[in-house]
Amino acid sequence: MSNAVTDESKGRVGQFVDLMVNNPYDTYRILFYVGLTSFLMITLFPFYWLLVLAVSGGGTYGMGFLPDSVNIGVFVEIFSQQPIHLYIFNSIVIAMITVVICLVIGSLAGYAFGRVDFRGKGPLMLLLLIVSYFPGIAYLIPLYEMLTGSLTVGPFMTPDLYNTPWAMAFPFTMLTLPITIFILTTFFSQIPDGLEDAARVEGTTRLGALFRVILPLSAPGVVTAAIIVFISVYREFFFSFMMSRGNPDDWAVLVYGILAFEQQSGSQHHFMAAASIVGVIPVAVLVIFAQKHIVRGLTQGGLKE
Amino acid sequence: MGHVTLTDTTKRYEEVVAVDEMNLQIEDGEFLCLVGPSGCGKSTTLEMISGLTLPTSGTVEIAGEDVTNEPPKDRNISMVFQNIALFPHMDVRDNISFGLRLRDFEDEEIERRVQQAAKTVQLEGMLDRTPSELSGGQQQRVGIARAIVREPAVFLMDEPLANLDAKLRVHMRTEIQRLQKELDITTIYVTHDQEEAMTMADRIAIINQGNLQQCAPPLECYDRPANRFVASFIGSPSMNLYDGSASGDVLDLTHFQVDHALDLDADHNDVTVGIRPEDVYLVSSEDEPATPSTAFEAVVDVLEPVGDQTYAYLTPQGAQSDSDSVMGEGGPELLVSIDPDTTIEEEATIEIVFDREKTHVFDGETGDAIAHGVIDETVAEPTAVSAENEARGD
Numbered sequence: 260m261s262n263a264v265t266d267e268s269k270g271r272v273g274q275f276v277d278l279m280v281n282n283p284y285d286t287y288r289i290l291f292y293v294g295l296t297s298f299l300m301i302t303l304f305p306f307y308w309l310l311v312l313a314v315s316g317g318g319t320y321g322m323g324f325l326p327d328s329v330n331i332g333v334f335v336e337i338f339s340q341q342p343i344h345l346y347i348f349n350s351i352v353i354a355m356i357t358v359v360i361c362l363v364i365g366s367l368a369g370y371a372f373g374r375v376d377f378r379g380k381g382p383l384m385l386l387l388l389i390v391s392y393f394p395g396i397a398y399l400i401p402l403y404e405m406l407t408g409s410l411t412v413g414p415f416m417t418p419d420l421y422n423t424p425w426a427m428a429f430p431f432t433m434l435t436l437p438i439t440i441f442i443l444t445t446f447f448s449q450i451p452d453g454l455e456d457a458a459r460v461e462g463t464t465r466l467g468a469l470f471r472v473i474l475p476l477s478a479p480g481v482v483t484a485a486i487i488v489f490i491s492v493y494r495e496f497f498f499s500f501m502m503s504r505g506n507p508d509d510w511a512v513l514v515y516g517i518l519a520f521e522q523q524s525g526s527q528h529h530f531m532a533a534a535s536i537v538g539v540i541p542v543a544v545l546v547i548f549a550q551k552h553i554v555r556g557l558t559q560g561g562l563k564e
Numbered sequence: 565m566g567h568v569t570l571t572d573t574t575k576r577y578e579e580v581v582a583v584d585e586m587n588l589q590i591e592d593g594e595f596l597c598l599v600g601p602s603g604c605g606k607s608t609t610l611e612m613i614s615g616l617t618l619p620t621s622g623t624v625e626i627a628g629e630d631v632t633n634e635p636p637k638d639r640n641i642s643m644v645f646q647n648i649a650l651f652p653h654m655d656v657r658d659n660i661s662f663g664l665r666l667r668d669f670e671d672e673e674i675e676r677r678v679q680q681a682a683k684t685v686q687l688e689g690m691l692d693r694t695p696s697e698l699s700g701g702q703q704q705r706v707g708i709a710r711a712i713v714r715e716p717a718v719f720l721m722d723e724p725l726a727n728l729d730a731k732l733r734v735h736m737r738t739e740i741q742r743l744q745k746e747l748d749i750t751t752i753y754v755t756h757d758q759e760e761a762m763t764m765a766d767r768i769a770i771i772n773q774g775n776l777q778q779c780a781p782p783l784e785c786y787d788r789p790a791n792r793f794v795a796s797f798i799g800s801p802s803m804n805l806y807d808g809s810a811s812g813d814v815l816d817l818t819h820f821q822v823d824h825a826l827d828l829d830a831d832h833n834d835v836t837v838g839i840r841p842e843d844v845y846l847v848s849s850e851d852e853p854a855t856p857s858t859a860f861e862a863v864v865d866v867l868e869p870v871g872d873q874t875y876a877y878l879t880p881q882g883a884q885s886d887s888d889s890v891m892g893e894g895g896p897e898l899l900v901s902i903d904p905d906t907t908i909e910e911e912a913t914i915e916i917v918f919d920r921e922k923t924h925v926f927d928g929e930t931g932d933a934i935a936h937g938v939i940d941e942t943v944a945e946p947t948a949v950s951a952e953n954e955a956r957g958d
Contacts, residue, residue, distance in 0.1 A: 461642070
């Protein structure tokens with residue numbers, strides 16, 4: 260080598276660099292695991308911290324990396340304190356209502372944007388994109404007025420939807436519809452025209468072709484959109500908080516259930532942590548079952564045939 | 565019951581006229597081929613008949629009923645697509661029965677018809693497979709089965725064989741012909757392959773730039789092309805075309821002359837003469853035609869043996885000097901198909917004649933045919949001899 264420096268004269272760092280340069284394959288592997296571990300630590304640590312908080316039972320003061328004591332019973336105890344299952348049920352129902360509405364409207368809009376040429380399509384999509392970036396809170400006052408029945412349109416008054424699932428499903432639909440439309444538009448536009456033509460010649464209307472041929476063939480996209488909507492509604496706090504009084508009977512959602520521990524007897528953080536963990540389970544299960552579709556949906560969405 | 569009538573049917577896309585006032589009458593049970601180069605409007609015409617595209621103006625009638633604004637589902641048609649367009653999420657049985665199920669047929673009736681259709685296209689054992697498990701030919705057969713199972717009034721085919729390999733294409737071609745004769749359903753078949761059109765159709769409609777050029781039985785299009793476009797489009801290899809003028813009883817084609825006995829007036833000074841490669845003969849070859857034209861000399865440029873015949877690219881003697889720069893239509897090059905046993909070599913100078921019975925004359929400006937067979941039959945023999953002498957003296 261042209262470099263005259265011998266091994267002995269190099270410092271530890273120099274030797275390490277030599278080792279890495281001479282074993283690039285191993286180096287890549289090491290770096291990969293270092294990266295992976297860091298990523299997992301960053302994403303999973305909050306969850307672990309929540310778990311420690313839930314089982315140690317001593318409140319937030321003096322918490323260590325390892326729990327002082329392990330009290331698994333807390334996961335059962337929370338149900339006797341608050342009807343967490345009812346809150347979760349409400350969340351799931353509202354999320355499902357939103358998913359259904361979003362998919363129905365989103366399919367129709369996606370068909371128009373993805374498969375029909377019409378004047379003003381580009382500007383309209385741009386408008387949709389812009390609106391989708393508005394913060395939800397911007398709509399709060401008019402929405403609240405409207406959904407609590409205080410808005411009059413001519414001789415009509417809007418119905419009072421406070422404490423019903425519709426008061427939440429409405430703003431959620433509004434907020435998640437743009438992403439649904441974007442996902443479905445991409446998928447629908449990839450279905451070959453011939454298939455729709457074939458369906459129409461065989462005897463369907465355009466709408467029939469959408470539901471019988473285009474939608475089934477866009478299954479990965481539909482599943483992806485459904486899950487994204489479901490999760491974003493399930494974890495939503497702001498409108499859920501505004502549109503319900505907070506009792507399970509009033510369609511209060513999971514976040515209200517978690518907050519309920521605070522209102523009763525000071526702060527019982529370990530109960531809140533335990534409730535949070537229980538609340539995550541439905542979403543985790545959903546994602547595990549649908550992950551294949553989601554990956555396919557998210558990666559395929561960007562590609563054209 | 566299944567006749568189709570297009571009256572002034574026009575499709576305009578913004579500035580472009582895809583189909584311009586198309587008038588077509590397709591008889592019941594007829595097999596009509598729409599043929600033309602890419603982008604000529606043949607597929608658009610088919611789409612207007614199917615209802616997938618609505619015409620800008622004009623009407624479409626199927627079985628005597630005006631269906632111009634009816635959706636495809638109400639037109640009693642079925643269609644086979646170039647990209648086959650089977651529904652990938654359904655098995656073969658569901659694909660074939662798709663239209664029947666939409667029309668609320670009884671289950672037993674559906675099953676009976678599906679079995680019948682599968683038998684017709686020889687797919688009996690494959691009803692439970694998905695389209696992805698089938699080969700290209702089998703997929704297209706499912707497409708055809710799906711089309712015939714409803715027993716429509718009109719059968720539309722949009723280049724159904726274009727995506728198949730050459731051997732399968734020829735096989736499927738005969739299959740479709742057999743099926744069409746058997747079912748006796750009016751069929752409109754789109755293709756850009758003139759050979760396919762020639763072999764399959766009862767009549768062919770040649771379309772160019774949205775305009776119907778000629779609609780006639782295949783051999784009539786071949787023997788009596790209505791204009792220069794039809795002449796060059798039908799036939800492979802295509803017809804030799806030369807621009808020139810008609811003066812007296814001689815057609816002056818710049819580099820050589822051909823005599824004629826047509827009653828041409830002065831208006832036809834600007835003409836195009838067409839002669840098919842198989843209608844040009846070597847002088848003194850065995851199969852020299854009964855009605856030869858003036859003989860003239862030409863130099864052999866290239867020989868292309870294809871087995872049953874040899875294609876010779878010739879340059880007329882008079883055009884030797886500028887032959888390098890000009891090629892293709894309008895150029896002096898002459899394509900001749902000759903017997904493969906003929907012993908001629910490249911660079912050789914040979915004498916050739918046209919079969920005047922098979923020579924076509926078109927108006928130079930409009931391209932419309934003026935005459936087919938540049939000869940007055942009663943005076944055929946005498947002029948041939950004298951003309952030969954005249955040309956030699958040139």
